[in-house]
Structure formats: structure tokens, C-alpha cells
Amino acid sequence: MFVHVHISLIGLCIIYFIFIFLTYYLYLHCSLEDNASNKVLLVNYGVDRFAEVFVGATNYDNPEVIWTLEMRQHLVDMIQQHLGDFPQRLQQHTTAQYEHCPIPRLAYPSLNLQQDLFCHNYYLRNLCDETRFPQWPIKEPLEVFRSCLQL
Numbered sequence: 317m318f319v320h321v322h323i324s325l326i327g328l329c330i331i332y333f334i335f336i337f338l339t340y341y342l343y344l345h346c347s348l349e350d351n352a353s354n355k356v357l358l359v360n361y362g363v364d365r366f367a368e369v370f371v372g373a374t375n376y377d378n379p380e381v382i383w384t385l386e387m388r389q390h391l392v393d394m395i396q397q398h399l400g401d402f403p404q405r406l407q408q409h410t411t412a413q414y415e416h417c418p419i420p421r422l423a424y425p426s427l428n429l430q431q432d433l434f435c436h437n438y439y440l441r442n443l444c445d446e447t448r449f450p451q452w453p454i455k456e457p458l459e460v461f462r463s464c465l466q467l
Contacts, residue, residue: 379442380438390424390425391422435463435464437456440464
């Protein structure tokens with residue numbers, strides 16, 4: 317019984333470590349142009365909403381966020397590949413140290429964000445889609461307009 321509980325705690329630690337690594341990766345890369353909506357989500361809605369979107373089991377395709385289950389799975393796969401055998405070593409030796417190596421920038425082959433114009437917190441294709449997103453609230457409309465003019 318004690319060993320089973322110990323393994324469960326180690327498993328929870330590994331899941332927590334991967335979640336923290338995932339969140340850290342997304343936070344570091346949210347300043348990149350093609351992931352600008354990550355920063356918007358984090359800044360405008362806080363960490364709870366950020367975690368709900370990026371770790372949840374739902375697709376998001378709206379004027380502020382484009383994030384699918386396929387993109388999430390790709391990110392998890394790339395992080396697992398980057399971590400290598402560390403999760404297994406951590407299960408065997410709870411004091412194993414992780415040697416940090418920056419993860420390379422990820423590309424999402426199924427998504428072409430270059431086709432979606434992102435202007436001051438919004439994907440314009442979705443923002444202009446009044447059928448799917450009628451009356452979507454626009455924060456700072458003047459800044460959105462200025463950003464569009466600078467394209």
C-alpha cells in the first residue's frame with residue numbers, strides 16, 4: 317500500500333512538472349509574433365483562463381485565440397520528446413536533477429497562422445466573421461484600427 321501511494325505521488329509530481337514546463341514554455345514564447353494571442357490571453361484574462369484554454373479538452377477558434385486539440389497534442393509530444401527519459405528517471409530516483417536545455421521554437425504544421433492577420437489582440441478573420449462571432453467585444457477599438465492601418 318505504501319509503495320502504491322509513493323508511486324502515485326511520484327506520478328503526480330511528474331504530471332505537475334510537465335504542466336509547469338508546458339506553461340513555462342508557452343509563457344516564454346508568447347512574445348513571438350505567431351503566438352501573440354497567448355500573451356493576450358495571459359494578460360487580459362489571467363492564469364486561470366490561460367490554463368483552461370491551453371490545457372483543457374476543448375478547441376478554441378475565436379477572435380482572440382486559435383488553439384486546437386491537435387495543436388495541444390503536438391505541443392505535448394514535442395515537450396515529451398524534449399524531456400526524453402527524464403520522467404522515467406524521476407520515477408526511479410526522486411532526487412534526479414533536470415538539466416535545463418532551451419526547447420527550440422515549435423512549428424504547428426496543421427496551422428498556418430501567417431494566413432491569419434493578428435492585429436492588436438485579435439485574429440481579423442475571426443473578428444470579421446459576424447455569423448460566428450456577432451457582437452464580439454473589442455477592447456481598445458482605436459488601437460485595433462491603428463494596428464490595422466500599420467499592416
